Amino acid sequence: MSIQWLTVQSFQHNQDLLAAINKLSIHLRLQLEGDEDAERTGETNKAREMLSSFFREFETLVNDTERGEGMPVLGANPRLRQLARSFVTAKRNRRRFRSPLFRKGAGYLQQLLHSDIREDRQALLESLQELRVLVEEHMHVDAERVLGEF
Amino acid sequence: MRDILRQNNTDLLREIRLLREHLEEAASAIPPELQPFHDWIMSICDHLQATALQNLADLNLGRDSILPDILSNTQVLTRGVRLFNQRLVSPVLRARESDRLCLKMLRWIHSTHSSTHHIPMALSDGDFASWPQPNWPTIYFMPPSAQHRLLYLPLFFHEFGHLLYSCQEPEMDQLIKDLQKMIAQFLEPSAQRDDRHAQSEAQRRRVIVETWYEWVHELFCDSVGFQMGGPAYIYSFSMYFRVLMRDQYHVRPEELEHREHPVTWLRIKLLADRARRMGFEADAKALEDTWREIAATMGVVEDYYGFYTDEFLPSIRETIADMIVEAAPRAFEAHEVSATELLQLDSASKPSSPIQLLNQAWRKFLDNEDDYAAWEKKAIEGLLNDATLK
Numbered sequence: 001m002s003i004q005w006l007t008v009q010s011f012q013h014n015q016d017l018l019a020a021i022n023k024l025s026i027h028l029r030l031q032l033e034g035d036e037d038a039e040r041t042g043e044t045n046k047a048r049e050m051l052s053s054f055f056r057e058f059e060t061l062v063n064d065t066e067r068g069e070g071m072p073v074l075g076a077n078p079r080l081r082q083l084a085r086s087f088v089t090a091k092r093n094r095r096r097f098r099s100p101l102f103r104k105g106a107g108y109l110q111q112l113l114h115s116d117i118r119e120d121r122q123a124l125l126e127s128l129q130e131l132r133v134l135v136e137e138h139m140h141v142d143a144e145r146v147l148g149e150f
Numbered sequence: 151m152r153d154i155l156r157q158n159n160t161d162l163l164r165e166i167r168l169l170r171e172h173l174e175e176a177a178s179a180i181p182p183e184l185q186p187f188h189d190w191i192m193s194i195c196d197h198l199q200a201t202a203l204q205n206l207a208d209l210n211l212g213r214d215s216i217l218p219d220i221l222s223n224t225q226v227l228t229r230g231v232r233l234f235n236q237r238l239v240s241p242v243l244r245a246r247e248s249d250r251l252c253l254k255m256l257r258w259i260h261s262t263h264s265s266t267h268h269i270p271m272a273l274s275d276g277d278f279a280s281w282p283q284p285n286w287p288t289i290y291f292m293p294p295s296a297q298h299r300l301l302y303l304p305l306f307f308h309e310f311g312h313l314l315y316s317c318q319e320p321e322m323d324q325l326i327k328d329l330q331k332m333i334a335q336f337l338e339p340s341a342q343r344d345d346r347h348a349q350s351e352a353q354r355r356r357v358i359v360e361t362w363y364e365w366v367h368e369l370f371c372d373s374v375g376f377q378m379g380g381p382a383y384i385y386s387f388s389m390y391f392r393v394l395m396r397d398q399y400h401v402r403p404e405e406l407e408h409r410e411h412p413v414t415w416l417r418i419k420l421l422a423d424r425a426r427r428m429g430f431e432a433d434a435k436a437l438e439d440t441w442r443e444i445a446a447t448m449g450v451v452e453d454y455y456g457f458y459t460d461e462f463l464p465s466i467r468e469t470i471a472d473m474i475v476e477a478a479p480r481a482f483e484a485h486e487v488s489a490t491e492l493l494q495l496d497s498a499s500k501p502s503s504p505i506q507l508l509n510q511a512w513r514k515f516l517d518n519e520d521d522y523a524a525w526e527k528k529a530i531e532g533l534l535n536d537a538t539l540k
Contacts, residue, residue: 070352075327
C-alpha cells in the first residue's frame with residue numbers, strides 16, 4: 001500500500017494555491033493600472049477566501065515551527081510541516097524574501113487581503129509574488145512523485 | 151514572452167481537445183459503474199479548456215505587468231494537463247468488462263456512507279493505493295491479478311478509510327494532535343538537562359511525535375478495514391504482506407524517522423488487539439502466531455526503537471476508537487462474519503452482502519485451498535449478476 005494519497009493531496013493543494021495567487025495577482029495588477037477588471041471579481045473573491053483560509057492555518061503552523069527545533073509540529077501532515085519549515089528558513093534569507101509576508105507573517109497578510117488602500121494592495125502583490133516562489137519550490141517533490149521525472 | 155506563452159497555451163488547448171475526442175470515443179465501451187467518473191472527467195476537460203482560453207485572453211490584454219502571472223498560470227495548467235493525461239484519463243481509456251468486479255465493490259463501499267455515496271470512483275492498475283479527496287472522484291489502484299479475485303478486495307476498505315479521513319480532516323487532525331501530545335508526554339524525560347545530548351534527544355523526541363501523524367492515519371485506515379470487513383480484512387492484509395520483505399517485520403531506527411507507514415508487524419499487533427477486543431480471539435491468535443513464526447524463521451526480534459512502546463497502547467486505542475466514531479464507517483454484522491455460519495452456507499445461496507461474501511471467501515480458502523478457485527469463479531459470477539447490488 002503506497003502513500004499516494006498524501007502526495008496527490010499535497011500536489012493538488014499547491015496547484016489550487018498557485019491558481020488562487022495568480023488570479024488575485026492579475027486582478028490587483030490590473031486594478032493598480034486603472035482597469036477595474038470587473039468580470040473577474042467573483043473568481044477573485046473565491047481566491048481571496050482560499051488564501052485567507054490558507055493563511056489562517058499556515059500562521060498556526062509557522063508559530064508552532066518557530067517554537068524551536070526540538071518542538072514537534074502537531075496535527076499537520078508532513079508536506080505542510082515542510083512548507084512551514086521552508087517558510088521559517090526563507091524568513092532568514094532577506095536577499096530573496098523581503099516582502100511583508102516574510103517580515104510580518106501570514107496573519108498580517110489576512111488584513112491586506114481585503115484592503116482597498118493602494119499601498120496595501122502593492123504590499124499584498126509583493127507578498128503573493130514571493131509566496132508563489134516558495135510554493136513552487138516546495139511542490140517539486142510532489143510533482144516529481146505524481147508526474148515523474150523526464 | 152507573450153509569443154512563447156501563446157504557443158504553449160494553444161498547444162495545450164489542442165492536447166485537451168484531442169483527449170476529449172478519445173474520451174468521447176471510449177464512452178460507449180465503459181462499464182456502467184464507471185459512467186459517473188466519465189462525466190466528471192469530461193467536466194475537468196471543460197475546466198482545463200476554459201483555463202487555456204483565459205490565459206490566451208489575458209495575453210491578448212497586452213499588459214507586460216501580468217506576464218509573470220500568466221506564465222505561472224500556464225505552468226499550473228501544464229501540470230494539470232499532464233496529471234489529467236498521465237493519471238486521470240487512464241481509468242476510462244483502459245476500462246475493461248472485467249473491471250466490473252472491483253467497480254461494483256467500490257460503488258457498494260461508497261454507497262455505505264452519507265459523505266461518500268455521491269463521490270464517483272474509478273479503478274487503475276498499480277499497488278494498492280488511492281487518491282482520496284472529498285471534492286474529487288476517488289481513484290483506487292490495485293494490482294491487475296488481484297482485480298479478478300475476491301481475496302484482496304477487502305484491502306479497498308483501508309483505502310476507503312483515507313477517503314473518510316479526508317471528508318472529516320479538521321476533526322481527525324485534532325484527534326491525532328491530541329494523541330501526539332500524549333506521546334510527547336510519555337517521551338518527556340524525568341529530569342531536564344541543557345547540553346548537546348539533551349538537544350539531540352529533544353530532536354529525536356520531535357521526530358517520533360511527528361512521525362505518529364502519518365502512523366495514526368494508517369492505523370485508523372486499518373481499523374476502518376476491520377470495522378467494515380471483519381476477519382476478511384485481517385486475513386487479506388496479513389496474506390498480502392507477510393512474505394513480502396524483511397522490513398515488514400523490522401526497520402532500522404534511522405529509517406523509522408518520518409516513515410510513512412508503521413512497521414507492518416506493529417500494524418498486525420494493533421489489528422490483532424482490536425480483533426481480540428471485539429471477540430475474535432481465534433483470528434487474532436492465528437494472525438499473531440503466523441507473523442511470530444515467520445519473524446522467528448528470519449531471526450527477527452521485535453523492536454521499534456522507542457517509536458512504539460506498550461505504554462502508548464491505551465492512548466492509541468482510545469484515539470482510534472474516537473476516530474472510528476467520528477468517521478462512522480459501516481460496521482460488519484455478526485451473521486456476515488461468523489465462521490461457523492459461513493462454512494454452513496449452501497454454495498447456491500446468495501450472500502446477504504459483499505461483506506458476507508468476502509468473509510465466506512476467506513473461510514473457504516482457509517478451509518480448503520484446493521477447492522477454492524472453482525468456488526470463487528461461481529461466487530464472482532453471482533456477484534456480477536446480482537441486480538440488487540447497486
